[in-house]
Amino acid sequence: MLRYLLGRLLSLSLSLAAASLVIFLVIEVIPGDPASYMLGLNATEETVAALRADLGLDGTRTERYFDWVGGMLTGDFGTSYTYRVPVAELVADRLWVSLPLAAIALLLSTALAFPLGTLAAATRGRVTDYGIMGATQLGIAVPNFWFAMLLVLVFAITLQWFSAGGFPGWSDPLAALKALTLPAVALALPQASILARVMRSALLDTLGQDYIRTARAKGLSRRQAVLRHALRNALIPALTIIGLQFSFLLAGAIIIENVFFLPGLGRLIFQGITQRDLIVVESVTMLLVFAVILVTFLVDIAYAAVDPRLRTR
Amino acid sequence: MIRFDDLSLAIHGTPILRGVTLEIPAGRIVGLVGESGSGKSMTALSLMGLLPDGAETAGAACLDAENLLQATEARMCGIRGNEIGMIFQEPMTALNPVQTIGDQVAETLLIHNAAGRAEARAIARDRLDRVGLSHIGMDRFPHELSGGQRQRVCIAAAIALHPRLLIADEPTTALDVTTQAQILDLLKGIVAEENMALLLITHDLAVVSGMADAVAVMKDGEIVEQGPTAEVLTARRHPYTRALFEASSHAPDRDGRDPQAPVLEVENVLRLYPGPRKGFTRGDPVRAVDGVSFALRRGESLGLVGESGCGKSTLTRAVLGLDPVQGGRIALNGGAVDVHMPKARRAAIQVVFQDPYGSFNPRWRVDRIVAEPFHLFETRPPDWRAQVAAMLEAVGLSASDMEKYPHEFSGGQRQRIAIARALVTKPDVLVLDEAVSALDVRVRAQILDLLADLQGRFHLSYLFISHDLTVVRAITDRVMVMRAGKIVEEGATDAVFNAPSHPYTRALLEAAPVLEVAS
Secondary structure (H helix, E strand, O other): OHHHHHHHHHHHHHHHHHHHHHHHHHHHHOOOOHHHHHHOOOOOHHHHHHHHHHHOOOOOHHHHHHHHHHHHHOOOOOEOOOOOOEHHHHHHHHHHHHHHHHHHHHHHHHHHHHHHHHHHHHOOOOHHHHHHHHHHHHHHHOOHHHHHHHHHHHHHHHOOOOOOOOOOOOOOHHHHHHHHHHHHHHHHHHHHHHHHHHHHHHHHHHHOOHHHHHHHHOOOOHHHHHHHHHHHHHHHHHHHHHHHHHHHHHHOOHHHHHHOOOOOHHHHHHHHHHOOOHHHHHHHHHHHHHHHHHHHHHHHHHHHHHOHHHOOO | OEEEEEEEEEEOOEEEEEEEEEEEOOOOEEEEEEOOOOOHHHHHHHHHOOOOOOEEEEEEEEEOOEEHHHOOHHHHHHHEOOOEEEEOOOOOOOOOOOOOHHHHHHHHHHHOOOOOHHHHHHHHHHHHHHOOOOOOOOOOOHHHOOHHHHHHHHHHHHOOOOOOEEEEEOOOOOOOHHHHHHHHHHHHHHHHHHOOEEEEEEOOHHHHHHHOOEEEEEEOOEEEEEEEHHHHHHHOOOHHHHHHHHHHOOOOOOOOOOOOOEEEEEEEEEEEEOOOEEOOEEOOOEEEEEEEEEEEEOOOEEEEEOOOOOOHHHHHHHHOOOOOOOEEEEEEOOEEOOOOOOHHHHHOEEEEOOOOHHHOOOOOOHHHHHHHHHHHOOOOOOOHHHHHHHHHHHOOOOHHHHHOOHHHOOHHHHHHHHHHHHHOOOOOEEEEEOOOOOOOHHHHHHHHHHHHHHHHHHOOEEEEEEOOHHHHHHHOOEEEEEEOOEEEEEEEHHHHHHOOOOHHHHHHHHHOOOOOOOO
């Protein structure tokens, strides 16, 4: 088990190093100089050069790469070209919106999908199954911003239970949670639909296995066989999907952030790209890569916890 | 006492069982014999109430006076595992991979509220000891155990509550002969000790003849003959019993051949696999094939026997030029066999595997399947369709079968297609890797006859790989016994079988069940 963990950790560090190099190089080849962009068309060459030196854009590529990586390792992500504030600060603010949003959405989606998927598998070919499958089909087909607008219409405008958008900050945790509820639901519904379908088919696969027959021959009822033997074996594919979904939710919430006027990571990276604020783009991308790799690592550990056969690899 | 009374079963309207009447007295062993699809397992599952969806039953399957076909599901859950235990064919997949074996044995007790958690574990430990696993910890997972050990765990779980009947559905079919002998011994011992009845379902008459007090022969959902084992197997009153009996010891007529020049030469071949990981390094490499040498002569049948894991398959892959070797050399008609050998040389050595269905693309028609090896030639011969048709006829099918798909054929017919495909390039050597192991005895006898006939007609050399000693004895001239990567004994088939010199060969022969009946 320890060797498995060490192996995973090693692969995690290597992935991070490779990712940082790729991100840096890609950003380097993107046309457009942030300094001339910031100063506008009429700037003289001297002013642009001065600004470039000020922003740390004048060293060689190797120097700049190691500056950047070294800075990140010590928590210094550089200074945003447009906002003129440390990127770390900028990201931290946004992370306090995006991270809870993703976590709540994932929690909701999992809490919805597991029972629904299990129920559908247990009632395979019957009305309940068809109902759940139909609903999840719809959940996947309908875009989440449409759900978002519907939720706003019903719960914010008509019922007035929630506000239609904005984020009050965490000084009042209850108000903050309330502001995140509708966006989280809108994000969770399509994800839950996907996860429920994966859960159902994984369960159906395991229900056809020989060990389920053995369990039934021991005297377990159908329900007991599902709960005691099939569920844990069906978790592996579900865990894979959950890992992918968290990564997606962290950065992919940009449309939902826009619908609800949330200052999240997705919007930050979008603004960074449009304003040639490359240091922000670089740092946020790296942060997202780190998050994805970390989640993959956690999912790997979860695999090993679920399936003893993976521990000895 | 268990009694099936005029039991009939249909699944989605298709009749599966017809008027099955059978008694299993307490403490006796009853063998239920028949070919695949004859309804043996369905008979057992009717009693267990575990029939597939769409099943309709008539008649009765009684435990004492209670007809279990009428019992509620809740009642059946109380009976399964408690009054009737059952074990299945595939020990490799019969246990939950994510639960410890101790938990899986204890579960039988917990489910029926027969013991508290601690007590259940104590009893589970005791049952595992009884089935010969006293050296295996309760916290081990199934994947850490061998097939035989897993079957022992299944038995421990099935007998944890001392059921009155144990149903064993082909319990040893997936196991090696020596393991099979041990498991059969174990079952016999437990049944006698616990005064338990045993319904032993098998396709192998030899297994039944050494175990059962009574035997029932099943064909197409009907019991065609039943009675005390010795009587049924000696008198063989029903023609089907007779056919089964003859087929299981069938030896095809083969003309004697003079030894000729070798076609396939294997010299000191070494196949290594990376050793187990130790920290960040690896241990010594595993010698899967360790210095094997032999020569296969033209027109000869050479058998290769050994238990699973002995290196048979690894050697086969090397001989086919599919894997590189780490030492020694393999030559076919004097040319080197390796991963990069020319296509023409590849065409001269072909293979038939155990499961033909798995090696056919289900969406291809038979003509395309059989013609596929032609890609080993520079150009496909212009008369390829005629050649495919001729080959199908040679293996006992008809030219019109070219238009069909694999699923339209029975298992035996599919194996004929696989043989036609292997022979279409007119090879010198045919490797038969467990090629008849999945077939029922009567079909197996037919395929063995076909192989003998084709060998004479096409001057083929066979490398016949099998774990089934009876078959190897029937079809080979010489035999090699392989163990742990090495050939431990080699010689003329009759000599090796009649007077084995190596202790391992002797152990193998002793373990093989023998159909011993005075005839």
